[in-house]
Amino acid sequence: QKEVEQNSGPLSVPEGAIASLNCTYSDRGSQSFFWYRQYSGKSPELIMSIYSNGDKEDGRFTAQLNKASQYVSLLIRDSQPSDSATYLCAVIPTGTASKLTFGTGTRLQVTL
């Protein structure tokens, strides 16, 4: 079983819609969760980090964490074509200090 799982997509949403990206993780003791965005040929850039159960909002982005269900999601409101990218979910599992475990990413396509 993969430690961090994401649907590879592509997830296609029309411009202006809400994109919902999902991630599950296997280590129940994980405490730190990150969403990165990666454009084709570029390196990952951080969108959001979340550490506590519930929602965390930053502009058009909302991260949601449910530790009981071992589930973290990213919502993108008012999706724009510039949001088209691969979104990587990353987790710091128990006892691994600052080592991240990444999912393989979900490719998002925002259509006009």
Add this chain to the structure above:
Amino acid sequence: DVKVTQSSRYLVKRTGEKVFLECVQDMDHENMFWYRQDPGLGLRLIYFSYDVKMKEKGDIPEGYSVSREKKERFSLILESASTNQTSMYLCASTLGGADTQYFGPGTRLTVL
């Protein structure tokens, strides 16, 4: 802003060559990481370092070594490059703990 730089964006080497990939960060970060990224496999950790002259193996260290003589610089060495080491190599750094990892621009290495 954190700045992580890598010595080359693109590199072409021949099988059997010794290859050096350099990474420099300017934020006095304690921890530095080397990943490789391949389609369908996501980001995989090769080596990381928590301090100067300190290194630990990641998930796929075979065929690689590292050097960290100064805090700001972390080098990845391919002792004898092989075609299966053709990949995107990404360096990252973090202050420590659950802090965010910041990525360099990446080096796309092709081994012929």
